[in-house]
Amino acid sequence: MNSCIDCLPCLLRQTLEAARMSTEDVALQETIMREILAELAAMDFDRTTPIISGKIHEIVRRHTGVVDPYKSRKDLSTARALEFCDTWARSAVEAADPFDAAVRLAIAGNVIDLAALTGITHHEIEETLRGSLTAQIAGDSIEAVRAEVEAASDILYLADNAGETVFDRFLIERIGPHKVTYVVKGYPSINDAVLDDARHAGLDELVSIIDNGSDVPGTVLELCPPEFRERFAAADLVIAKGQGNYESLSDSDARVIFLLKAKCDVVARALDVPTGSLVVKIKCA
């Protein structure tokens, strides 16, 4: 899907955060903001938001030399998610319809920005996760997801943020790890998971992991190296987590199951669901 002028304030907020996380030099932060404003003034709205976002983070990186500004935040997210993974979350999955619960937790991982929740208690996070187990799902059904993954034998599972990576474990276990290749970003991009983050989450012991060779917060195939594009084309099903993957793959010709929270009006409109919904969307090839 294309970006639009609604994305501008949000992109600018993202820039500000990245600039602040990369340098404490206020004059440098200002220089970065000015360059990005000029970039946005000339930007092509026919490009997807992850492409523009990638360009923004490239500018921040060029000015500051900081390659992974979200590293400590990603580590915190992963650590907090792991606290839930093998205690409450595993028993929640086992107590319910395990496939249904696993899909819901994979989406719920996308709901909570664990690193942002420093003032929020363990109990409150658990309540949010628990809420996802009974929340209404917008778009398509989890039953349809079950049918899709049962019929597929080579599934690419496109990860999103570092923290939520932890919650992908249950769904991969239910699908069968032998059928799944887990895909992280090639280089740091906001708080998206790279190989190290997936290892922190313990996923390397469960499933085969590759990276997409790219540094944008989504899966923009034309920016990925040929090896990844071939691997993508060879899979018979793609599971894509989060808004960035939806924005970049909604117009692709692959068979994709999108699992996400529709966090903003632009994406919610494109999906035809209420803003804030937990969404399952199955796109035919």
Add this chain to the structure above:
Amino acid sequence: MNSCIDCLPCLLRQTLEAARMSTEDVALQETIMREILAELAAMDFDRTTPIISGKIHEIVRRHTGVVDPYKSRKDLSTARALEFCDTWARSAVEAADPFDAAVRLAIAGNVIDLAALTGITHHEIEETLRGSLTAQIAGDSIEAVRAEVEAASDILYLADNAGETVFDRFLIERIGPHKVTYVVKGYPSINDAVLDDARHAGLDELVSIIDNGSDVPGTVLELCPPEFRERFAAADLVIAKGQGNYESLSDSDARVIFLLKAKCDVVARALDVPTGSLVVKIKCA
């Protein structure tokens, strides 16, 4: 106070809203956004945010020809505020310490964006207003405000948004309307009150009203005509409502009582209060 890079996403959100309220032509909205991004890229952060905001709205106006895009929204705000004014609000003021309650309602008017609350019930708005009657006040005390206004004999009361104008009535009544000159904007600026809005609110029957001859969402003295600057200098006390007036007058050499909600981190930091606080701030001349 100066603006800073934190203001950029917010200014851009404001631009987007104003562009949308002024024209349905998507291509024109895009042109406006591009011009404003370029403007912001070169902007001087030593200027206050209301100056930049004024410039932005001038660009929107130049492209669309729409002078008062918030007119219908302001009318709705005023109508909704009036529903409370002579029923619940008047009895609430009379039942409590009337001066204390009047100051609180003047601030509470700044808390609620009445036009944005289309999905919210009369009862819920009443609950929010009622909450302000007992909420903690950050900064200085209402007792100090009482002493200031009792000692003053020529008070300029600088209005903010159209809807909250209605709630200024009680405080003007308590101060004594003969001591007060109520000041609205000279020309439309976002949802700030102009003369027509103050008349809609019925304030012309209570108090003398003038306009400041300017079209920025604050009181930027250097952009006001000499007559207003002289009137401002002659007053022995200024009461200034809302963030825009704080941002533009915090460094002036007048004696000012600021009444506002600290809606954003930038203003809250400048005031040294928690974001979201209801604030009374008395600035000595």
